[in-house]
Amino acid sequence: MYPFALAAAAIALYFVMAAFRRPRPAEILAVILWAAYAVYEYFVANGTLCDANCNIRVDLVLFFPLLGTATYLALQKEPRTGAVAVLAFICLVIVAWLASLFDNRALAVVADVGAIFIGAYGIKSRATAKRS
Numbered sequence: 001m002y003p004f005a006l007a008a009a010a011i012a013l014y015f016v017m018a019a020f021r022r023p024r025p026a027e028i029l030a031v032i033l034w035a036a037y038a039v040y041e042y043f044v045a046n047g048t049l050c051d052a053n054c055n056i057r058v059d060l061v062l063f064f065p066l067l068g069t070a071t072y073l074a075l076q077k078e079p080r081t082g083a084v085a086v087l088a089f090i091c092l093v094i095v096a097w098l099a100s101l102f103d104n105r106a107l108a109v110v111a112d113v114g115a116i117f118i119g120a121y122g123i124k125s126r127a128t129a130k131r132s
Helices: 002-021 025-045 060-075 081-101 105-131
Strands: none
Touching: 002 025, 002 060, 025 060, 025 081, 060 081, 081 105
């Protein structure tokens, strides 16, 4: 299981270098998601989040579409900012939900406020684009 954590860390490092060359929201979101997944995978591999006989990984059904979408958007020459905002909104809602499940109110509130901010920014930028 450690090779998966190392692979995720390598992908996160790739997007860190891409974000330094061309800082865009898509690359920054890809860095955050891949780094978070690398840490998560490390904790699964060392037995903190999953015991030795956990061979069915239903959690990957949630993670892989998010990581794939973030990677796709980050690799585009001109990613749609709206798509990046929607993906960031979805990720923050999931973080808030998981934080509330684990009784971490501070993280849940921060993620909720971030999701509201990104949602409001997306609606505002959409309305401004329609006027132009």
